[in-house]
Amino acid sequence: MSKVIGIMAGSLRKESFSKKLSNAVIAMAPEGFEFKAIRLDDLQVYNQDFDDNNEVPQAYTAFREEVGQLDGFIFITPEYNRSVPAVLKNALDVGSRPYGKSVWDGKPGAIFSNSPGAVGGFGANHHLRQSLVFLNIPVMQQPEVYLAKVNELFDESGAIKEGGTKDFIKKAVDAYISWFNQNAKK
Numbered sequence: 001m002s003k004v005i006g007i008m009a010g011s012l013r014k015e016s017f018s019k020k021l022s023n024a025v026i027a028m029a030p031e032g033f034e035f036k037a038i039r040l041d042d043l044q045v046y047n048q049d050f051d052d053n054n055e056v057p058q059a060y061t062a063f064r065e066e067v068g069q070l071d072g073f074i075f076i077t078p079e080y081n082r083s084v085p086a087v088l089k090n091a092l093d094v095g096s097r098p099y100g101k102s103v104w105d106g107k108p109g110a111i112f113s114n115s116p117g118a119v120g121g122f123g124a125n126h127h128l129r130q131s132l133v134f135l136n137i138p139v140m141q142q143p144e145v146y147l148a149k150v151n152e153l154f155d156e157s158g159a160i161k162e163g164g165t166k167d168f169i170k171k172a173v174d175a176y177i178s179w180f181n182q183n184a185k186k
């Protein structure tokens with residue numbers, strides 16, 4: 001049976017570069033793996049009262065069930081104010097609770113950050129890494145993926161252009177598969 005890797009883009013924007021990158025990454029899944037886009041759009045901002053008072057929103061339940069069945073994750077994050085966009089941090093928070101029932105625990109992950117700017121989302125990448133360490137997601141170390149000038153990567157149909165950056169992303173996906181195979185729970 002295929003291993004299922006969740007591909008999570010940290011943007012709700014219709015024309016999001018992170019979503020376009022997600023589509024490109026999904027098309028790179030090797031044999032034996034399914035790369036599945038995980039929607040973050042419907043998750044209310046996390047409120048602990050929902051869990052404490054047994055008033056859990058249906059969107060939380062659906063998200064926790066879906067992510068709970070995944071084997072690993074690739075996070076494709078833009079950078080907001082040198083950090084992780086709230087929608088992605090919120091998804092991590094929702095999936096981490098109730099206490100002791102985190103859906104992230106022990107599943108291998110990777111971070112691909114991106115920006116139209118020159119720094120490639122470095123700040124978001126490392127803030128996200130901090131949270132993933134706490135969530136006990138073994139996060140791929142190398143290659144580090146900071147995709148700069150992401151606005152130049154796609155053609156008019158939204159497909160990723162052939163070239164060095166696409167080749168690098170493919171290498172990073174292949175490295176993640178090796179990382180997954182070394183670190184996934186048996």
Ligand code: FNR
Binds near residue numbers: 119
């Ligand atoms: C940004 N942007 C941005 N870019 C960057 O490189 N570093 C940053 O700190 C920020 N900060 C920031 C804050 C906010 C609130 C917004 C809306 C945007 C620009 C950002 O990289 C750009 O809008 C991307 O296109 C967002 O990613 P998606 O939606 O294309 O995936």
